[in-house]
Amino acid sequence: MSVWFLQRFEGNVQSEVGPLQPKELLELVRKGDIKPETMLRKNDSAWFPAKEVGGLFEAAYRPxxxxxxxxxxxxxxxxxxxxxxxxxxxxxxxxxxxxxAVTSVAPTKPQPTPSAAADEGQRSVQNWLKKKVARKQK
The missing domain is CATH 2.20.25 (N-terminal domain of TfIIb)
Structure with a gap:
């Protein structure tokens, strides 16, 4: 199984946190401790930004x-x-x-300000999805 490490900066001091299991990594994303620009590495690989880990932030949003x-x-x-x-x-x-539902996850990207029509369409889709999930849970 793979293990993960992250770089943490406190002032001018850099430290390495790990090894972390994938489940622990997701918890840190949910808490907001790992942001898209946080540097990670898997096993002994080179450091790279967290936004390059495919599906990391999406997985944190899943129920x-x-x-x-x-x-x-x-x-x-x-x-x-x-x-x-x-x-x-x-x-x-x-x-x-x-x-x-995971509610403590901070958005990974700044959201553009939508127009009123786009905002109404977004709310419509969200309402439809909430109703569908509610029906499925019954």
């Missing part, structure tokens, strides 16, 4: 899927799996699946 055991209600890994809390075997169709 997080969490699974819960139907027996004890505790969080479990993706089924099929045995719950480590109640030792129940949980099949792929048995687990309660919850999708949580």
């Amino acid at each position: 997080v899927i969490v699974f819960y055991c139907p027996g004890c209600g505790k969080k479990i890994p993706k089924p099929p799996v045995s719950c480590r809390h109640c030792l129940r075997d949980v099949g792929a169709n048995e687990a309660r699946e919850v999708k949580t």
Whole structure:
């Protein structure tokens, strides 16, 4: 598995943070600690800006899927799996699946000021998408 490192500057002092697992890297993006201009490297590669990591910021915007055991209600890994809390075997169709939206992610690019018509069209698409997601969750 690959590991990631990031450069952090505090004043004039540069430090290297890592190794980080991909999941930890996404958490730092969600917190806003990693911005498009943050320098990263994968394993022993050269340093490059975070915006060059394909799908990094998009993945941080995706909803997080969490699974819960139907027996004890505790969080479990993706089924099929045995719950480590109640030792129940949980099949792929048995687990309660919850999708949580990521709300703490800062935008990666400055957004241009839209015209009134474009803004109305954007809101229309967003409303349609919200309704579709709400129907799917029922």
